[in-house]
Amino acid sequence: xxxxxxxxxxxxxxxxxxxxxxxxxxxxxxxxxxxxxxxxxxxxxxxxxxxxxxxxxxxxxxxxxxxxxxxxxxxxxxxxxxxxxxxxxxxxxxxxxxxxxxxxxxxxxxxxxxxxxxxxxxxxxxxxxxxxxxxxxxxxxxxxxxxxxxxxxxxxxxxxxxxxxxxxxxxxxxxxxxxxxxxxxxxxxxxxxxxxxxxxxxxxxxxxxxxxxxxxxxxxxxxxxxxxxxxxxxxxxxxxxxxxxxxxxxxxxxxxxxxxxxxxxxxxxxxxxxxxxxxxxxxxxxxxxxxxxxxxxxxxxxxxxxxxxxxxxxxxxxxxxxxxxxxxxxxxxxxxxxxxxxxxxxxxxxxxxxxxxxxxxxxxxxxxxxxxxxxxxxxxxxxxxxxxxxxxxxxxxxxxxxxxxxxxxxxxxxxxxxxxxxxxxxxxxxxxx
Amino acid sequence: xxxxxxxxxxxxxxxxxxxxxxxxxxxxxxxxxxxxxxxxxxxxxxxxxxxxxxxxxxxxxxxxxxxxxxxxxxxxxxxxxxxxxxxxxxxxxxxxxxxxxxxxxxxxxxxxxxxxxxxxxxxxxxxxxxxxxxxxxxxxxxxxxxxxxxxxxxxxxxxxxxxxxxxxxxxxxxxxxxxxxxxxxxxxxxxxxxxxxxxxxxxxxxxxxxxxxxxxxxxxxxxxxxxxxxxxxxxxxxxxxxxxxxxxxxxxxxxxxxxxxxxxxxxxxxxxxxxxxxxxxxxxxxxxxxxxxxxxxxxxxxxxxxxxxxxxxxxx
Numbered sequence: 250x251x252x253x254x255x256x257x258x259x260x261x262x263x264x265x266x267x268x269x270x271x272x273x274x275x276x277x278x279x280x281x282x283x284x285x286x287x288x289x290x291x292x293x294x295x296x297x298x299x300x301x302x303x304x305x306x307x308x309x310x311x312x313x314x315x316x317x318x319x320x321x322x323x324x325x326x327x328x329x330x331x332x333x334x335x336x337x338x339x340x341x342x343x344x345x346x347x348x349x350x351x352x353x354x355x356x357x358x359x360x361x362x363x364x365x366x367x368x369x370x371x372x373x374x375x376x377x378x379x380x381x382x383x384x385x386x387x388x389x390x391x392x393x394x395x396x397x398x399x400x401x402x403x404x405x406x407x408x409x410x411x412x413x414x415x416x417x418x419x420x421x422x423x424x425x426x427x428x429x430x431x432x433x434x435x436x437x438x439x440x441x442x443x444x445x446x447x448x449x450x451x452x453x454x455x456x457x458x459x460x461x462x463x464x465x466x467x468x469x470x471x472x473x474x475x476x477x478x479x480x481x482x483x484x485x486x487x488x489x490x491x492x493x494x495x496x497x498x499x500x501x502x503x504x505x506x507x508x509x510x511x512x513x514x515x516x517x518x519x520x521x522x523x524x525x526x527x528x529x530x531x532x533x534x535x536x537x538x539x540x541x542x543x544x545x546x547x548x549x550x551x552x553x554x555x556x557x558x559x560x561x562x563x564x565x566x567x568x569x570x571x572x573x574x575x576x577x578x579x580x581x582x583x584x585x586x587x588x589x590x591x592x593x594x595x596x597x598x599x600x601x602x603x604x605x606x607x608x609x610x611x612x613x614x615x616x617x618x619x620x621x622x623x624x625x626x627x628x629x630x631x632x633x634x635x636x637x638x639x640x641x642x643x644x645x646x647x648x649x650x651x652x653x654x655x656x657x658x659x660x661x662x663x664x665x666x667x668x669x670x671x672x673x674x675x676x677x678x679x680x681x682x
Numbered sequence: 683x684x685x686x687x688x689x690x691x692x693x694x695x696x697x698x699x700x701x702x703x704x705x706x707x708x709x710x711x712x713x714x715x716x717x718x719x720x721x722x723x724x725x726x727x728x729x730x731x732x733x734x735x736x737x738x739x740x741x742x743x744x745x746x747x748x749x750x751x752x753x754x755x756x757x758x759x760x761x762x763x764x765x766x767x768x769x770x771x772x773x774x775x776x777x778x779x780x781x782x783x784x785x786x787x788x789x790x791x792x793x794x795x796x797x798x799x800x801x802x803x804x805x806x807x808x809x810x811x812x813x814x815x816x817x818x819x820x821x822x823x824x825x826x827x828x829x830x831x832x833x834x835x836x837x838x839x840x841x842x843x844x845x846x847x848x849x850x851x852x853x854x855x856x857x858x859x860x861x862x863x864x865x866x867x868x869x870x871x872x873x874x875x876x877x878x879x880x881x882x883x884x885x886x887x888x889x890x891x892x893x894x895x896x897x898x899x900x901x902x903x904x905x906x907x908x909x910x911x912x913x914x915x916x917x918x919x920x921x922x923x924x925x926x927x928x929x930x931x932x933x934x935x936x937x938x939x940x941x942x943x944x945x946x947x948x949x950x951x952x953x954x955x956x957x958x959x960x961x962x963x964x965x966x967x968x969x970x971x972x973x974x975x976x977x978x979x980x981x982x983x984x985x986x987x988x989x990x991x992x993x994x995x996x997x998x
Binding site: 335338341342360361363364366442448449451503504505506507508509510513517522647648649651652656657659660663665666 | 832852941
């Protein structure tokens, strides 16, 4: 009997001591605010190892902010992309989000906003950033008319191609879908695999589908199908899926694309094994400034807007969207300072990002005043003249439906699904929401 | 000289242990407080890291929860959905296929171990070579095999083309073969582990038994199947359980190499669970699938243990 009792006492004592040590870690961190110093916790996802330039620009901005705002210090934590996502989720369940952090648009935001974790930022935009953003970018971070994120990046998707390879076989960059098919056939006859595609990641194939849908159905058809004012069974969207399979049947894409990651497809494009590659502007440094890519290759790469299809479509309509943006935690104890820092960061980032890190910011850029490679200037021009930017489908959709979309994309490209079944899978998933 | 001293020290310490140590030991073990002290740290760790999360995931399975916001209690709905989910059963089928192949491959490992244990030249070196995959991390193995399987520049397809096969398979992209293409590195990864276990068990068999069999005129094949195999039966049954349970909850190579694709063709139970919880933000449903995985694994383990149970104890 006595033994049992000691056992209980002992184990509860041990448990208590464990709990105490666990708590002491977080308890000490709030102490600094008592001494007149305000500490704003900031978490970002550009580690020094993999994103050196981003990392440096961030540090410069933080140093400037701290110099201008006496008594405010930024407590920095840096994680790589996937780890960042995991940590953010874990912190959110314990109500321990950083004061300022990074988020993605639309679907990613939803659960956090639903859980009341992110602060509305409309006041910040109104006061400090009115008219600063490229139209459509800040909107991607809005839910029910309230904006919860300040976008930092903007990417648009273009078809990059290897001019040297085109010249070698006497081919010209296609301006229509029909010409694209001809180019595909010509390369195949020469034994060159025409288009690099890593569809294991599936969002890559989604870009092809989205562009075909945009050209065939106009800017709104796909958006409407996703927000339920339209349908995936719209003839234009079914036709777009059919065109995807036409490309597959013509061997437009590299062998085994459904088993390749985007990284592998990229390396095929960059090692001149495949002459075309559909990707977003985040890859621009590889084709312009990145010194570790051979100069010869960088010189031979050019880009084109996605071709028209069946004589239809507006080549100034783009697929793309903002990448990461900043959020401010609703529960933050230093919310005012956090908002100030976020606004400051967005402005400073907008001024420095293109030149120093090769990132196209979501804030408007005056390309003429900057010393940039020609391809950047051209793309920034395209952006200024863009008639529409359709947000990446898997970002627009809720995470559940996005998964169905990505799986269906793989099945469509793998000829496991007909265009009609592809449409139906989306309808089923969306009607369940 | 040296050897003698060694024995002396050994004998000395043993006698000290006998005189004082054993008495003290008995005293310690009769005091319940002391027993508790010894057990508590391990018990605490196991509960915090294993049992509590197990119970929690069963509990989360009763919730409609995206992993971030509020939880809503929905009873057994997730579990019922799971049982009716054809994607879950597809992934379960893939896991069972992996279990079958892992178990069958044990026969190969056993054969290799018997050869290695029978004093052939270079056995030591070979044993080390078989162990190498075990020393690599799963992600490294996955990256290695992704390169091997690359449809255009991979070593496998380059070889197939060089012997005249014009359209070699797209190993990781073809839904009909992707599952088997992934099984190969998984089996390769664990070969060294099982060979090591078998090798140790075989080395434990007294030489005299084998000598006796040889004098009686048994062939090497007969010695392997009639003497060695029955003697390591218990070890074999343990490895069967290990292989099956390990296969049912297998995750890493599949996640890195195909992420369950294309379109679920290489999805297994654990990767499906991960996808639901972390990609679809359906934490409640993911937890329910995880709990079903646990139940399935426990049932299968119980059955396998029952089937492979040996009653007689082997003593040399």
